[in-house]
Amino acid sequence: MIRISFRARLLLLFIGLAGGVLLVTLVAVTFATDKQAELTVERELAVSERVLGELLKRRGEQLEQAAQVLADDFGFREAVASGDQATLVSAMVNHGDRIGTQLMALYSVNGEELASTHQLSPGTDFSLLRGVRLIDGELFQLVTVPVRAPDVIAYATLGFVIDDQLADGLKQLTNTDLTFFDSQGQRALASSLAGPMQRELLEAVSQEQVNQWLTENELAGHLSRFNTVELLVSTSRSDATQAFQTLRTQYLGFGLATLLVALMLAIATARYFSQPLARLTQAADALRRGRYDAPLNLQRKDEFGQLGATFDTMREAISEREQRIVYQLEHDLLTGLPNRESFYKQLNERLAQKQSGVVVVLNIMRFRSLNDRLGQSFGDQVLQQVAQRLRDSFAEGCFIARLASDEFVVLCDSDQAEDIKSSLKALQRTQWRIGEASYRIEFRSGAVRFPEFGAEVDVLLRRGQLAAQLARSEKQLLADYQQGSDESYLRRLQILQALPDAIVNRKLQLHYQPKMDCGTGQVNGAEALIRWQHEQLGVIRPDEFIPLAEQSGDILRVTRWVCQAALDQQQYWLEQGIDIQMAVNLSALDLQADDFAEFIATELRARHLSPTKLTLEVTESAVMADLEKAQKRLKELRELGCKIALDDYGTGYASLAQLKHLPLDKLKLDQSFIRGLDSDANDRIIVQSTLSLAHELKLQTVAEGVEEQAAWRLLRQMGCDTLQGYYFSRPLAAVEFEQWLKNEAPRFTNQNKKAITNE
CATH class of the missing domain: 3.20.20.450 (EAL domain)
Known part of the structure; x- marks a missing residue:
């Protein structure tokens, strides 16, 4: 697991906060500029469409006026009425040159061509021929007016050509490209796009992939239709959003500069806080390892100085408390003797060093009865006096400990074994005075030698207790452990372990x-009467396992099974x-x-x-x-x-x-x-x-x-x-x-x- 120092975390916090604010702001700015850029692109396209519409409208009005002048000319009407072909052609050519039209046509009310510069589609309703039309492969803006004398005797149609020049002119005005093409996408009729892009567009139109083509070329566009002619108004997205890109770049530069300033401030702040904290950490680590002799001495007037002084006070208190705890862990609080933990430690050390010696387990006879009849306070005084007499009775090299309740243990070297019995006899003869009265207290003890009869603490302690039980049964002061005397103990242990299974599986x-x-x-x-035949233990008598069942609490289940x-x-x-x-x-x-x-x-x-x-x-x-x-x-x-x-x-x-x-x-x-x-x-x-x-x-x-x-x-x-x-x-x-x-x-x-x- 990676460990990060406080200083690094503080730096990360500052940078994270500054970077987070910068990131959130950058995202917000990006979102806003992208949205505004999209609106700008749409606005440019809409303006271009309005400009084109306005241009076509103005040209249409101009054509309308010119056509009306031609239709109102008396000589032109006379020529139409008389069918004078030469006069009609001359008048139309002169009029067209004067106003700059590229298409002029005159048709009777029956649709018969009287004079025309271009071939119009047969069957056309010439009275309605106006707007943007594809004529003879060219794109024109047309107007048609009736020639009256006084009734309508013919229809005059005039048209301006829509070509690349018009598209280029509109691009210069609106910074957008115009492309007119036929609905099948076979050719461009008028366009401000470069030749390669026109071909790519026509290919995309034929495959109905105009939107994909716009995306690939980073363009935005609007597609509209004029009769059989399609119009694409397009503009470059990058050009339209260039100002916003510049704004984002400037903001990013400002943000990075801010982040750099925040980093420098974070480094300075982290150093200010981390130095005393580092010293506190080192002192705490030394305290963890058990070193209590290194004062902190921060020498500061702020909160860190107060924390350092408090830490030193705590260090001294912990040192004192640990000394007390260690003593309490290793000693019996009532008698002041070493406890079971200390005995295990002492005997394990001697066994590890291959030393030989004697373990003596000592019990006070009828102590529980004394405790019950005369009170716990009396029992505590007895234990305290026994502990003191044991210290006085045994040689200085013997280790004396209290195991539990009225059980004491004495650990002596082999050369001190001969003095054990005399020390116990002296203890037995002692008159015990508790309060105002004198009492006689008897002891029973068991001795076991090591390593002859065991090289493990638990084994030696158990065998010493078995020897003490033997001394109690034979009413002796001291009994030595005899080889094999713990077999009955092991048998009792096996019986206790086997009894629950015997009850559950009805082996009784x-x-x-x-x-x-x-x-x-x-x-x-x-x-x-209950009987038990065990596979390994053989016949187990009721007087053997019933007392054990009563001690373990299994007797309740035994009785219920018997019933x-x-x-x-x-x-x-x-x-x-x-x-x-x-x-x-x-x-x-x-x-x-x-x-x-x-x-x-x-x-x-x-x-x-x-x-x-x-x-x-x-x-x-x-x-x-x-x-x-x-x-x-x-x-x-x-x-x-x-x-x-x-x-x-x-x-x-x-x-x-x-x-x-x-x-x-x-x-x-x-x-x-x-x-x-x-x-x-x-x-x-x-x-x-x-x-x-x-x-x-x-x-x-x-x-x-x-x-x-x-x-x-x-x-x-x-x-x-x-x-x-x-x-x-x-x-x-x-x-x-x-x-x-x-x-x-x-x-x-x-x-x-x-x-x-x-x-």
Whole structure:
């Protein structure tokens, strides 16, 4: 792209304005002069035509008078009356010589020639013979008068010849050319044109291209007709417009002179403005490149001087602001430590220089809980003190940065690796005083060496975080990264990436685990449990991908797919005569979705299913995530007619006070209490009290995790309503479930009858 300087643009502006005015004026003058020239040409042609007409008129009057004198001559009339041929000829010749006529003729009233200098066309009405006529190949102006004695006894015709001499004379008067020619264009009868031009004209006439001939010869002309004779009045356009051409030339010269003056003025003005602007541009460019040490100092009293002073002030302010911005970009504003950007830069430099060292990722235990309970201000003070203690605890050569929230990172050389653990222990033993109180703060950290375990910043940081997670799970202060420990992380990442496709393309499956009536041993329901078999990842357990789906938000689509698939299966079973209760699990996010109840209602209506045949199971933790919203959503679902079950009761955070306010129909005892029921007295006490409490609250009870007949017997004695567990069946695919109902389910009914009989 071409860059044009301000000076050049200013010059172009001046020249453009002056040139534009000159051009517009020149166009206007040209248009006006062309129009006036055309009018002048037309005026000359019109004048020439009037002059010719006036000339012919005068000559006609002269001929008329001469002819009348001849016709009134007594001797001439006597000669006509007596038929004296010699007298007639003598009188006509003498009269013609006296007035200078070239044609004289005398005819009787019957058209008989009495005397004539030229042969006229037979059959001519001589009483009307006048005007311009072609006679014997010559062009004449004729007049005819009657000879009376006293009646008309003859007609006398006199004529002046129209020739080149007449045309030349008229040209001298009017500066226009006259050309008389016959209508077929065979020859010119009278013309002021030169011989070659006459021939060109006759050729153009024969081809009916007179206008083209005029244009080619830069002529203007008018064409008129006299009987069988054509008249062309023509004049030179260049001669007629010469004065206007001169005027345009003079104006153009004046305009160019004006343009030259404008150019000189523009150069002077541009120099006056461009010099300070050029210095300002150079200073701005230096500022763009980061040079802030060059003052402008225009030393002018005008607006440019004020602009220069303002620019210098701005330069100083930008320099200070940039220093602050650079610091803020590279440091955490709360703690004053370098930030993630600085850490990446520092570690990349060490990796590029092939240095070795250790990256330690440090997390504050339960920081979010502290922040939520004691306030953000308290959390900020903790972070500030931790940052200061990290500076004090680690060697001077270590690089310390804050990555995010409660996560810090320490970058040390290899020879400082031995001091890291002792520095962390010293930090752990520190008493933390925030305000007026003392607190104990614990840390978990993970260390990864480079370049042994990675030569990229993101890889090292991820592996350091994995080591910190290991330290958290093992309740250690520091854990080293172990080769291959990030495979689970990569697997989780692959699961997250594959889950949306599995939902859309229905690669998930449902298995159904039967629910048994505790008193009769009959099947009264089934719980829909999701399964996923991936082509590359193999079997993915629900406890592996469901938490990831909850983190990513895909759990909403998973739950809705489960509901649709389970209701489709329930509809099919009803059509096959299998009438059982269907149970579906919900997540915390499902209870927060405002349209979930409407979704369930729509799906039930679409399949003509009764809401009372659907049980929606929610965990205590899901309810407690947002108790108010959970109560509202469960109330909507229960009003719809669905049954609500609280799953995994006893392992969450629900209290008895909260339990009585939840719109529940069923209470599911967690399997951790059921598995030791036969051998652990405490479990029996907990289960018995829970069943009694549930029945007092008018809730049905479900015990999951039943794996032995002895547990069934004890639960029947305690009054449990429904059983679920591997003793009866593991979760089965739909076809397998149908076969189990047919082949295995009756066995438990019979077994229960025998057990009751034996008791």
